[in-house]
Amino acid sequence: MSAQFASGTVGRGFGDRLILGATIALAIVMIMPMLWAVGLSLKTNQALLIDTNSVLRAPWTLTNYYDILIGSGVFRWLLNSIIVSFGMSLGVLVLASLAGYGFARLDFPGRNVIFVLVLFGLAIPEQAVILVRHQLFSDLDLHNTYAGLMLPGMSAPFGVFLMTQYFKAIPTEIDEAAMLDNASRFKIFWRVLLPMTLPAQATLGIFTFLHAWNDYWWPMVSGTNPQMYTLTVGIASTQQNFAESAGLGYLMAQAVFAFVPVLIVYMFFQKYIVRAVSGAAT
């Protein structure tokens, strides 16, 4: 975080160190489940059947990861997740930018009423519409297609709301200067205003991407063909094997394979991701 932290507890007393120590301890608890999963993934399934405490001792092995490489749906799921998440993000950015510009800058009959009606959509939870939506997609034969996985996320009003606010915050002087500069309406949108909304685009894009990547319910009921599983759904599907615990190491290797890249991406884009998630909430 780059901004200044105005702190009420500046000072370096004993109390401060105590707080810091407690926080660090909590942080270790925080990452323990992840470390545990990594540990388990490095043991053979047989070793884990006998005693899971063996993760603390050698020998460790990469066989579980090797097994994933040669025979697992994980890659297909990963590909699906990438396609769906990128597709949905792109769709949301395009639709929300156009609509945000329209609501913020252009007048058309019923504009304000329509905008308020769209805002009401913010309060509609997915659960209230998912059944009818599911039937609709059955009728349109959209289940088990990428479009079927992407479209519902594009209908959420949050992006439109965010972009409208952002466009509204840009002074109209800018548009007027561009008009005097002989720019057409579309050029003003495309060359002048849109580039100014890049921070909002980043926030919205990351938020949508994360949402699509982690979404579970809709892809589970829409992409029922294992070839169309997203990573999230695929990992869930393997959990049925969990009861047997036969493949605990293998299962954990899949999990690690799924969450480590996410964490790495998170480390690089932490600032934007935090902003996107917090921005979406408030």
Next chain:
Amino acid sequence: MPGIELKNLIKTFGAATVIDNVSLSIRPHEFMVFLGPSGCGKSTLLRMIAGLESVDAGEIWIGDRRVDQLAPGERRVAMVFQHYALYPHMTVRENMSFGLRNVRMPTAEIDKRVAAAARMLEIEHLLERKPGQISGGQRQRVAIGRAIVKEPHLFLFDEPLSNLDAALRVRTRIEIAQLHQRVEAAMIFVTHDQVEAMTLAHRIVVMNNRKIEQIGTPMEIYSRPATAFVAGFVGTPAMNFAPVELTDGPNGFVSARLPDGVTIPTRIEQASLPGSKAFKLGIRAESLRICGAEQGDTAGVAQFVERLGDRTLVYVRLSDGTTVVAEDAGTSRVALNDSVGVKFDGACAHLFDDQDRGHHAVADVGS
């Protein structure tokens, strides 16, 4: 370069009329300033000329082209906005050339114009920076540069100095005056700062409440205000007003009797006045001199003393309770609650009739 003609312009926002039948003609290469209080419609009028507001009725001509139905970009006007309105994601160079590229001007010509304007404004070293990386004053220059490169027939400025600090404001004001000397186009400059108006303008358009009150050179506006509003709005401190009764004076001039009984001879011709009875006398502080309590036309008590260095303003409460502002030398010794005399220079007095129209001393003797 063409002149500009505004004919019977009307603008309404919903039920509110903001510009009411305004006509105005601007000569080629003239520096015109729109002056008036906040909300009087200056910006609206300017924006109508630019094409940013539609015209409800009337015509706008630039030279022999009627432009009021043209898109803003086609009118050959350039505008400098109050908040600069630079494109933040473009470099200074791109900001300046954007409008030229939009009309597909050859690159060589664009480069030439940008280079010339940058040299004139001394922003050559900033060309590759973004607006966020330069100071407010520099942004102002870029905004002016963006206008210059278009080689417009008319420059429009909407309070371009109000965002600058006092020192920079004075400097930029001088630079705009110099810019005007270098280009051939006419300029319209909107401000509510009368110092800017007085120093920059060839002619000032004083606006109030949807209408033009007076059009004239700075000196005409100052010394022969057409209305009581102009008289009160222009000049610091504001002109003193007092209701008066007129009596016949010498040589066909009238004399004015103040509420406290003092009679002041003016140089306003009886014949030039309308028949009405109710008149207000208007007289600036500089025509009211402080003197010894016994020596003045009238006397009062100093209620408030403002020392400005080169002169001193004394707020004098007269016997009938009205307060007037009078001037004294910078070295004045007048102190609070002193009894002072006030001497009226009736030759510089103005009269305003019941329509608030101004009447002034005969021209050859007027100051």
Next chain:
Amino acid sequence: MSAAAGQLSDLGQARVQPACAGAHQSRWSHLLYVAPYLFLYVTLLVYPLFAGFWLSLHKADLFGGRRFVGLENFSRLLQDQVFLGAVGNTFYFILLTVPALAIIGLGLALALNRQTRTAAILRGVFFSSSVLSVTIVTLLWKVVFAPEGGFLANVLEAFGRQPVAFLNDADLALPAIAITTIWWCIGLPMMLFLAALQQVPRELYEAAALDNAGRWKTLWSVTLPSIRRTFALVLIIEVVLQFQLFGQAYLMTQGGPNNASRPMVLFLFEVGFTRWDVGYAVAAGQILFAFIAMAAFAQYLIARRKEAF
């Protein structure tokens, strides 16, 4: 005058185009910018919502059989012990998670509201779980809670205690899900509180310091009052989020044992997608929607009343 300038004026002569201030004019063509989104909005959100209202008045099944039954679905719901249990579970879950999230989130924010490298790293750690998907989260925690060879079981054994089957115990299943959820969701309240803490004007702290206020006094009388609004906002946001508990319960316990951890959304899912009693499920969805809409409205009110807090 240059050639290009001439071009400019030619342009002016040639096209006499009514206006300029086009954006201010109401035009149907401007709708084109919002139409693509509106199309999706209406077909995928508005239509399903209203079709849902209608459907909830029907006995409907997967095969298109549909019979108007009025409010029967709703009266059935109010007598359905499983549904009522699910409502109870949902509120119990909210009680378990939301205060904990708010308080732990605030504590972390207060502890990490400083500009050191350590604090930055710790902030990153506490937020990291928020980017994981529910399926990863549940997988990680299932191997923590597992009675045989689970992390907690191993720890208990190390202290000579019997391992506990958290997820198979009717009393412990929902609390275990709550712990998982707190672990997963703690990042957001922390970040919201951090953002709020940065908004507290520095002068307030300086004034407090001049008044010789100690650390706790400052916390109590300067910091906390300044972030009251955020506290309320966090509570409501989390209520809305946790109301929608689904994946954790579905993947960790399937609502068991003995319905002890079945939340409303899971009920809706099971009725709708495994029993295909569509009308009934949609009716349950309406009730859920009503609850969430109320919370969203409260959120709107608080977000709007900036100054009052």
